Amino acid sequence: MTVARMSAVMVALALVTTACGTGDGGIELVDPTPTLFAEDSLPIDDASTSESAASDTVEAEVHLRDRLPSARLGGLGVIEIADIVVPVTAATAAGWEVATPCGSTVEISDREPHPAVLVVLDPGHGGGDDGAVSDDPQLREDDLNLAVALATAIELESQGVATVITRSGDVELPASARASLAGPSGALVFISIHHRAEEGTLGVRPGTEVFHQIESEDSRRLAGVIHEELTAALSVAGVDWATPAEPGVKHLLNQRGSDYFTVLRDTPDVASVLVEVASLATRSGATFLSTTEGRQREAAALSEAVIRFLVTSDAGSGYVEPVERVREAPSGVGTSECLDPLVPSAN
Secondary structure: OOHHHHHHHHHHHHHHHHHHOOOOOOOEOOOOOOOOOOOOOOOOOOOOOHHHHHHHHHHHHHHHHHHOOOOOOOOOOEEEEOOEEEEEEEEOOOOEEEEOOOOOEEEEOOOOOOOOOOEEEEEOOEOOEOOOEEOOOOEEHHHHHHHHHHHHHHHHHHOOOOEEEOEOOOOOOOHHHHHOOHHHHOOOEEEEEEEEOOOOEEEOOOOOEEEEOOOOHHHHHHHHHHHHHHHHHHOOEOOOEEEOOOOEEEOOEOOOOOEOOHHHHOOOOOEEEEEEEEEOOOHHHHHHHOOHHHHHHHHHHHHHHHHHHHHOOOOOOOEOOOOOOEOOOOOOOOOOOOOOOOOHHHO
16 A cells, blocks of 8 residues: 555544544653664764754665565565455466455456565454443554554654555455465565453553564564563553553463464564453553554554564564463354355455
8 A cells, every 4th residue: 555545544543533632641751762773873963953853854864775585486476456456366468366254266457566565564353343342431452553554554664664564444354364464465474453341450551462473583573573662651650551461472371382373374474463451451551552652652662663673683672472372263164155245245
């Protein structure tokens, strides 16, 4: 999705904030501890004039773009259509064959695939799947996940990091379809964004959980950097977060010994993580995340974490030895009806 398109969608998502109220809730915003490029920093000088500050910013952005790695080779790319992104499976005489979320194929002739991208952002839930819902203010997880993903993509694109989002509207997609974008897009990073509803011990830290792929050291490092950035950004005065029993960076397996989450299991060649950013169970936490300031802090933290992962060797923090190592996958996964937004007859 282009920055212009993302900006337009963000305007529409402002309705989420309006519906939830401004809700400052007496929250005192505190700048997080800066961690971007902590050990491998870009040159940033305190400019004495606005002109020199602008010059420094341009030089830093150019320097960053030069340091970004290249996308992986081999995929045919992805195409945005009907508020989702789909993988290209073949070239045709008239255009491109793409795979739909429910496993069919359709031909697209009126647009070209995205060039190779570095990051895929996956706002969890959508459509008929609301995810977690807070009571007061009422805030739906699927809306929040989407707003944060859009804001994060804008941050990344502004710094030259090519990014796509699995959905840009209120659409329910199978986890396997979300994961299927990782390979054809050429991405090095896949982040599935979620928020919890469970209650827990109240604390000033957000209780962020980041799940990584069991077999990937890159995934583990990405998870550690994301945990570090989010925890710093969301530990603000006046917010009581519901912290789970075991926050931190960890893995989770199914009964067959592979990654429990489909988006981690089905993206084997990409550093993939699933992040439960924070709980919506407390009023102050839900209120904070319903504001533009709260969502922007979350997006900035995710953006900084991605860039740190791509251009430094930072290890991150928050690693724990999980108490729950195995969770049995529910029976019947994948047998429910799939509503395909690209195939009208399937609806």
